[in-house]
Amino acid sequence: MSRHRKSSMNNSIKDRLDDIKDWISDHAKIVMPVILVVCVLFTVLIAVNANKKAAAEEEAQMAESTEVADTAALLTEDVETVPELPLEENAYPAVNALVSSYYSALAEGDLDTVSSINAFVDDTEKIRIQEMSKYIDSYPQLDVYTKAGPVEGSYLVYVYSKVKFTEYDEMVPGMQAFYVCTDENGNCYINEGEDNSVVTNYIRDISLQDDVVDLNNKVAVEYNELLESDEELNAFLVDLAQRIDVSVGEALAKAEASQVQEETAAEENTETTEAAGAETAQVAEEAPVNVTKTVRATDVVNVRSSDSETADKVGKAQIGDEFTLLEEKGNGWSKITFDGKDAFIKTEYLEPVEKAAAASETEQTSQDTAQAETNTVTQTTGDGTTVTVKENVNIRKTASETGEKLGLVYVGEKLELVMKQADGWTKVKYKGQTAYVKSDYVE
Secondary structure (H helix, E strand, O other), X not given: OHHHXXXXXXXXXHHHHHHHHHHHHHOHHHHHHHHHHHHHHHXXXXXXHHHHHHHHHHHHHHHHHHHHHHHHHHHHHOOOOOOOOOOEEOOOHHHHHHHHHHHHHHHHOOHHHHHHHOOOOOHHHHHHHHHHHOOEEEEEEEEEEEEEOOOXXXXXXXXXEEEEEOOOOOOEEEEEEEEEEEOOOOOEEEOOOXXXXXXXXXXXXXXXXXXXXXXXXXXXXXXXXXXXXOHHHHHHXXXXXXXXXXXHHHHHHHHHHHHHXXXXXXXXXXXXXXXXXXXXXXXXXXXXXXXXXXXXXXXXEEEEOOOOOOOOEEEEXXXXXXXXXXXEOOOOEEEEEEOOEEEEEEHHXXXXXXXXXXXXXXXXXXXXXXXXXXXXXXXXXXXXXXXXXXXXXEEEOOOOOOOOEEXXXXXXXXXXXXXXXXXXXXXXXXXXXXXXXXXXXXX
16 A cells, blocks of 8 residues: 555656756746756856865965065064073185285275275275375284175174384284175175164174174273373374374375366366366376486375386385486376386475575484483584484384384484484484484484
8 A cells, every 4th residue: 555655756746847847848938047047157156166265375374474564574573582692703705805905005095996895995094094004004913703794605803903003013912803704606705785674683692792802892991001101102193193193183184185277277278278287297297307307205105116006115205305206207106216226206295405405404403402401412513413312222224113223322422413203213323324213212
């Protein structure tokens, strides 16, 4: 009974499906387009939902990237911790080579090399470096201490130096700090133009670390103790600083006056006059003027092997030194005889002896009067003005402790006085030639 009912029900469902099938077949022109539209709508809905999902995922990913970037920028702008790394001594050959080249250029007054290593040296500092080089013999000791900088290839460099002056035997200690970077070619250079606050704060924090402070204090104590124990050195350094300041001021004033003069001349001259002047200057430079006369140094100045500020330094001329002038070139240099060889000096530091004779006589008369009043110069009969040796002392060829020694004079000996110089040396005649003796040892 039950089986019969179930069979009847199945037959009924089958009959209904057959009826629907027949109806669809009879009305295919209407039904099929409707089914197609439904399928298309379903596909579009799926695609729209997929695009919405992809857009949402992309937006979330972008938001996450922005958050990461903002966090990185925040960390870059605010470096809260600086590494506590120990000072390393002479640890990087490239940095040591850079420091050695820089200090050698300072001693030589080689501005081209200085500028190639440190592009941020201004014109005033260049003048100071050049003036200072006239009094520096060398830097015999350079100890380089480093700490890692804030970026790859950078260093915080602290240089302990000892300088040997041409006019003083004692070496003087000093300390200077540099921020050194590495360029794209792997070359180190001094970077004094850094203005990034992160970098400057990093440098400040490193300089306040205990070992850096201890190093600076150690050098300061050594310097102060040296000055306290050597009054002569103290006076020398004070006098040297004043001389440098005066020289820098005069050079700046001269450069400013020259610039004003050039600007005024340019305004007054016509284009034709300017062209003629340029042609004349070029001819003058190409055709040097050959002369044979004696000139005198008006300042302490480097003597070089050729007519260039980058040429090798072969010595230093002192104030009042006389030379045979071989050639006065149009490029601002003069060729002279120095220690029996050809050498070069900037023309602006020389003057003809004939031109300076009257001034020298006036200066000598003034000195003679002053010395006579203080009884520090003994007058002889018929031999001119002389000075008397107070202590046994060396006679040198140049006004420098490192100058060639010509002999030794003893207490009571008299030397013919040529001129007392402002740099602490006295120019005298010794065995028929010009020589120098420290002013402290004669009266």
